Amino acid sequence: MCNECTKTFTVLHGINEVLVRCQECDATQSMQKLLSTPIVIKDDIIIKESKVGELTKEYIEANREVLRQQKKEATEETYEPS
Numbered sequence: 114m115c116n117e118c119t120k121t122f123t124v125l126h127g128i129n130e131v132l133v134r135c136q137e138c139d140a141t142q143s144m145q146k147l148l149s150t151p152i153v154i155k156d157d158i159i160i161k162e163s164k165v166g167e168l169t170k171e172y173i174e175a176n177r178e179v180l181r182q183q184k185k186e187a188t189e190e191t192y193e194p195s
Contacts, residue, residue: 115135115138115143115144116145117135117140117143118135120137122136131144
């Protein structure tokens with residue numbers, strides 16, 4: 114974030130790298146790092162091999178039952194006319 118123009122940017126940089134100049138207002142020594150959640154990449158993740166679209170089908174089936182239940186609840190509920 115620039116302390117001069119208050120513009121916030123997303124910049125990928127090394128942990129010890131210091132940004133000197135704002136890319137919006139060109140002010141020097143005005144950049145401040147904001148805290149964010151770090152990204153951790155693990156090498157030991159085992160990728161499950163599956164057919165293309167299999168995960169999507171699983172989610173569709175799981176949500177199909179939720180939709181049925183919501184439809185049932187909506188038809189059983191009575192509403193007052195407005």
